[in-house]
Amino acid sequence: MPGHLTPPRSAMKTDALTPHELLRHPQLLVVPLYQRRYVWQEQAQWEPLWQDVLRMAEVRATQREVTHFLGACVLQRQDHGAGRLTAWEVVDGQQRLTTMQVAADAVAAVAQERGWDRLVRQLEKLTLNDADEISDAAHRLKFQHRNDDGAPFREVMLAAPPVDHGALTHAEARIAQAHRFFSERARDHLADAGEEQAERLVDALRDGLRLVVITLEADEDSQVIFETLNARGTPLTPADLIKNFVLHRVAEAGGDPEAVWREHWSRFEDPFWTQEVKAGRTRVQRSTLFLHQWLISRVGAEVLQSRLFPEFKHFVEHRTDTPVAQLIAEIAAVATRYRALVEETTSGAPDIDRVVLAVHRFAVADTQVATPVLLWLLDPRHGIDAAVRERAVTHLESWVMRRMMLRATTADLGRVAANLITRLDAAGAPADEVVWEHLGGLTAASTYWPRDEELQRHLATAPVYTAFGRGRLQMLLEAVEDDERGFTTGRARSASRVARGRMHIEHLLPQTWRPHWPVEDPVQELERDEHVHRLGNLTLLTARLNSSVSNRAWTGERGKWAALEQHDDNLMTRRIRREHTEEWDEAAIDARTRAMVGAMLRTWPAPAANPAMDPAAAVAARVRSVFGVTLADMIATGYLEVGQTLYFREAGGDRTATLTADGRLEIDGMEFRELIDATRHYEPSATQSWWRWLTEDGRHLAPLRKACFEGLEGARG
Numbered sequence: 001m002p003g004h005l006t007p008p009r010s011a012m013k014t015d016a017l018t019p020h021e022l023l024r025h026p027q028l029l030v031v032p033l034y035q036r037r038y039v040w041q042e043q044a045q046w047e048p049l050w051q052d053v054l055r056m057a058e059v060r061a062t063q064r065e066v067t068h069f070l071g072a073c074v075l076q077r078q079d080h081g082a083g084r085l086t087a088w089e090v091v092d093g094q095q096r097l098t099t100m101q102v103a104a105d106a107v108a109a110v111a112q113e114r115g116w117d118r119l120v121r122q123l124e125k126l127t128l129n130d131a132d133e134i135s136d137a138a139h140r141l142k143f144q145h146r147n148d149d150g151a152p153f154r155e156v157m158l159a160a161p162p163v164d165h166g167a168l169t170h171a172e173a174r175i176a177q178a179h180r181f182f183s184e185r186a187r188d189h190l191a192d193a194g195e196e197q198a199e200r201l202v203d204a205l206r207d208g209l210r211l212v213v214i215t216l217e218a219d220e221d222s223q224v225i226f227e228t229l230n231a232r233g234t235p236l237t238p239a240d241l242i243k244n245f246v247l248h249r250v251a252e253a254g255g256d257p258e259a260v261w262r263e264h265w266s267r268f269e270d271p272f273w274t275q276e277v278k279a280g281r282t283r284v285q286r287s288t289l290f291l292h293q294w295l296i297s298r299v300g301a302e303v304l305q306s307r308l309f310p311e312f313k314h315f316v317e318h319r320t321d322t323p324v325a326q327l328i329a330e331i332a333a334v335a336t337r338y339r340a341l342v343e344e345t346t347s348g349a350p351d352i353d354r355v356v357l358a359v360h361r362f363a364v365a366d367t368q369v370a371t372p373v374l375l376w377l378l379d380p381r382h383g384i385d386a387a388v389r390e391r392a393v394t395h396l397e398s399w400v401m402r403r404m405m406l407r408a409t410t411a412d413l414g415r416v417a418a419n420l421i422t423r424l425d426a427a428g429a430p431a432d433e434v435v436w437e438h439l440g441g442l443t444a445a446s447t448y449w450p451r452d453e454e455l456q457r458h459l460a461t462a463p464v465y466t467a468f469g470r471g472r473l474q475m476l477l478e479a480v481e482d483d484e485r486g487f488t489t490g491r492a493r494s495a496s497r498v499a500r501g502r503m504h505i506e507h508l509l510p511q512t513w514r515p516h517w518p519v520e521d522p523v524q525e526l527e528r529d530e531h532v533h534r535l536g537n538l539t540l541l542t543a544r545l546n547s548s549v550s551n552r553a554w555t556g557e558r559g560k561w562a563a564l565e566q567h568d569d570n571l572m573t574r575r576i577r578r579e580h581t582e583e584w585d586e587a588a589i590d591a592r593t594r595a596m597v598g599a600m601l602r603t604w605p606a607p608a609a610n611p612a613m614d615p616a617a618a619v620a621a622r623v624r625s626v627f628g629v630t631l632a633d634m635i636a637t638g639y640l641e642v643g644q645t646l647y648f649r650e651a652g653g654d655r656t657a658t659l660t661a662d663g664r665l666e667i668d669g670m671e672f673r674e675l676i677d678a679t680r681h682y683e684p685s686a687t688q689s690w691w692r693w694l695t696e697d698g699r700h701l702a703p704l705r706k707a708c709f710e711g712l713e714g715a716r717g
Contacts, residue, residue: 013215018067019100020206022213023126023142026133028087029075031094033146034247034261036240036269038174040095046181049099054189056208057200071096072212079218085129085139091216094145101127101143101157102175104205106182109161111202113187116195119202126206127157146258152176238308239268239287245313249324260325264332272339279305279368289368290338294331296372297379300422302414330381337378350496354390358397360500364475365404369413370396376421377431384431391432398604399439402450405476405600406458406622407467412446440607445620445712449606457632457662458622459597460590461673465507465533474505476600477540477572483599484571498570503540506550507532508560508576508584516553522684523670526677531586536593539573554584620712629705631675632663639708644695648682651698655682675701 023029040046052068059066073093077086090097108123129142145153152170156163156179165171165180190198243265247257267273273287284305292308295315303311316324344352345360352360355374362370373396376382377389384392403410420438427434442448464473478498485494509517511532519525531537545563552560561584564577580588619633634640640659648655657665657678664671665678672678679689686692690702 012217012220015213015215016210017213018207018210019104019126022211026085026129027142028085028129028139029090029097029143030078030087031090031098031143031145031147031149033258034243034265035090035094035147036243037147038095038098038149038178040099040174040178042177042181045095045099046178049103050182050185053103053201053204053208056204057197060203060208061200067208067210070100070209070211072214073097074214074216076216076220077218084133084135088215093211096211097143098145098149098153098175099178100205100209101153102178103182105157106163106179107186107201107205109163109183110186110190111198112161114190114195114198116198119195119198122202122206149173149175237285237288238312239273239285239291241309242291242312243268245309246316246324246328249316250328253324255325260328264328267332267335272343273335278366290335291331293368293371294334294375296414296418297334297375297421300418300425302418330379334375334379337380338375341378348499350499352497355393357497358393361397361475362400364471364501365400367400367404367410367413369410369417370400373417373420373424373435376424382424382431388430388432392435395432395435395439398606399449401600401604402455402606404472405455406450408450408622409446409624412444416442416447436607451606451608452601455601456594456597459535459600460593460662461530461534463530463533464535465505465538467533470505471501473538474501474503474540476535477505477538478503479603480596480599481540481570481572483602484575488599488602493571498540503542503570504544506539506541506545507537508539509537509589510551510560512551516551523677523681527586530673531589534589534593535596536589536591539576540570541573542569554580555582560584623709623712626706626709629709630663631659631665634705634708635659635661635663637708637711639704639711640695646701647694647696648679648692649694651694651696657693 049070056066056068071093073096074091075088076091078089104123104126108120108127111119111123127142128140131140134140141154141157143153144150152168152173152175155168155170156165156176159168163179163183165176165183168176170176186201189201243261247261247265250257250260268287273285273290275286276283277286277289279289279292282305288308291312292303292305295308295312296303299311299315299319316327320327322330341356341359344356345363358370359374362368370393374393377384377392400413403413416439420435423438424431424434439449464476468476478500481498482488485497486492487497509528509532513528513532517528519528541564549560549563552558552563554561556562561577561581564573576584576592619629619636623629623633631640635642642659642661644659646657646659646665647653648657657667657672660666660671664673665675666672667678667681670681672681675689675693676686679686679692683692690705691700693701695701695704
C-alpha cells in the first residue's frame with residue numbers, strides 16, 4: 001500500500017498517515033474518469049487549509065508530535081500496475097488529495113525561486129516519481145486524473161517555475177486557480193523569510209497534516225466503503241452516489257465503466273445538471289432531482305427525496321433485469337429529451353410547442369408532481385406518438401392548474417402520479433386516454449379534477465391578485481391572452497403566443513380608486529373594494545403605467561382608457577378599449593371575469609361533472625380551517641339551503657336575509673357577498689357576524705359552520 005505499511009491481501013486496512021508517509025514511495029494514485037471534477041474553492045477550502053498549514057508550521061516548531069487532521073481518503077489497489085509502480089484508484093478523497101498536491105507543488109516552485117533546492121526535493125517526493133523508477137514519462141506525476149481535470153493538472157504541475165498562471169492554456173480551470181492561490185500565499189509568507197521559516201512550512205505540508213487512509217485490495221467492494229463515508233458526512237449528492245454505484249456495477253459485470261461514463265453519464269456533470277434548483281422547500285442539483293423523478297417514473301411508486309439512493313440501489317438490485325449499462329443508456333436517453341424541453345422553456349421564444357409550454361407552466365406553478373409522468377411519456381422505450389404525448393400532457397396540466405386555481409391541497413398528488421404510471425405501464429389503451437380516464441375518475445378532495453362549475457363559482461369573486469403569487473397570476477393572464485389569440489379555439493388571430501413572463505399586471509380599476517373613482521354610499525364602497533383584485537379587473541401591459549396615470553379616471557383626454565392605447569399590443573387589452581369606451585365599473589369587471597374564466601376553462605379542459613364525486617369533495621379540497629367555510633360551502637354540503645331565510649339577532653324576527661344560489665344574502669333587493677356586509681346593513685359598527693345570524697329553528701350560524709368544517713374530514717380521503 002502507499003507508505004510503509006503493507007496490508008494483508010484479504011482485508012481492508014485503515015491507517016492514519018501524513019502526506020510524506022502516504023506518498024514517499026514510487027506509485028500512481030489515479031482519479032478515475034467518472035469521478036466528479038475538482039470543485040474546492042478559495043473561501044470554503046483553500047484559505048482555511050492554508051491557515052491550518054501555517055498554524056502547524058508555528059506549533060510544530062516546539063511540539064513536533066502535533067498534527068492537523070485533514071480528512072479521509074479511500075484507495076483501491078489496481079490489478080494492472082504501471083511497470084514497476086503500484087497503482088491505486090482514488091475511490092474517495094480526490095478533492096483533498098488534489099489540493100495537497102497542488103499546494104505542495106506551488107510551495108516547491110516558490111522555494112525553487114529562492115534557491116532552496118533541498119526543500120524543493122523534499123516536496124517533490126510528494127508529487128513526482130523518481131525518473132529512474134519509471135519507464136513511461138507519463139508516470140512522472142504520482143497523482144493523475146483521467147477525467148477532464150487531467151490536462152489542467154498536468155499543465156500546472158509540470159510548468160517550470162516561476163509559473164505564469166495567466167499564460168496557461170487552462171488558466172481558468174479550478175486546479176490552475178488553486179495553484180495560483182497557494183503560490184501567492186507562499187510567496188507572501190516567505191517574502192522576508194529565511195530558509196528556517198521555509199523549512200517549517202515544508203515540514204507542515206509533509207508531516208504536519210494527517211489523513212485517515214483506507215486501502216482496499218482489487219477484489220474488495222469499494223462501493224460499500226464509499227457509501228459508508230458518505231453516510232458519515234462526506235458531501236456527496238445522491239446523484240454522485242448513484243453514479244459511483246452504477247459504474248461500479250458496470251465494472252462488476254465485466255463492462256468498461258470509463259466508456260459508459262464517457263458516452264452516457266458524463267452529461268450529468270454539465271452545468272445544466274449541476275445547477276441547484278428548487279425541490280419543494282429545499283434546493284438540490286438538477287441531476288439529483290431528475291434521477292428522483294426518473295425513478296418514480298420507472299417504479300410507479302412514491303420515493304422520498306431523502307431515500308433516493310437506497311431506493312435506486314434496491315431498484316437495480318431487485319426490481320429490474322435490465323443490464324446496468326443498458327439502464328444507464330436508458331436514463332441518458334430520457335435525460336436528453338427532458339433537457340431539451342427545459343432549455344426551450346428558457347429560450348424566450350413565444351412560438352413553442354404544447355409540451356414545452358406545459359413544462360414552463362409546471363415550473364411557474366412550482367410543482368414537480370407531473371414530472372414523473374412526463375418522463376414516462378418521454379421514455380423512448382414506450383414509443384409514445386408525439387400527438388398522444390401532447391394530449392396526455394395537456395390533461396395533466398389541466399388537472400394541476402385547475403387545482404392550483406382553487407388553491408387545493410397538493411399533499412396527495414404525488415401518490416396520484418405514481419398510481420397513474422402504474423396504470424400506464426399496464427394499459428393497452430393510448431396514453432392520453434389512460435391519463436384522461438384516471439384523473440377524471442378521482443373523487444377524493446385531495447386528488448380530484450375540478451369541474452367547470454366549481455371554478456366558475458370560485459373565480460367569480462376570488463381576489464386573485466392577493467390570492468396568487470405574481471408568477472402564477474401572470475401565467476393565468478397569459479393563458480387568457482393566448483385564448484384571445486385563438487390558440488385554444490384553432491382560429492388563430494396571432495402568429496405567436498404572448499411572451500411569457502415579460503408583461504406587467506395592471507389593475508384597470510385602480511387599487512387607490514377613491515380620488516378619481518368615487519361612489520355614493522358605504523355599501524357601494526364595499527362592493528368596489530371587493531372588485532379591485534378580481535380577475536376581470538386585471539390585464540397585461542407591455543410596460544408598467546406611471547402611478548399617476550394608473551390612478552386616473554377612466555374617461556377624458558388624459559384618462560386611463562386613453563393611456564391604454566399605448567399598450568394595446570395584447571388583444572385582451574384591445575378588447576377592453578373597444579368594448580368599454582365610456583365606463584369601467586363593477587358590472588364590467590364581473591362580465592369580464594366570466595369571460596376570462598371561460599378562456600381558462602378552454603385552455604385547461606376537464607371531463608364533465610362526475611356523478612360519483614362526493615359533493616363535499618370540492619369544499620374539502622379548498623377549506624383548511626373553519627374560518628375558510630363560506631355560506632356557499634354550507635349550501636354545497638347541505639347545512640344550509642338555497643332560498644332559506646336567516647334571521648338577524650332573533651329567530652322569527654323581522655330583520656331577515658335570504659340565501660341565494662351562490663351563497664350571497666339578499667336583503668330588500670340588495671345582495672351582499674359577505675356575511676359581514678349583510679350584518680352591517682343592520683348594525684353598521686359590527687365587527688363579527690357568525691353569532692349574529694340564526695336559522696328559523698334558532699341555531700346560530702357559528703356552530704353550524706364548525707359542524708360543516710368537521711364534517712368535511714371524511715371527504716378529504
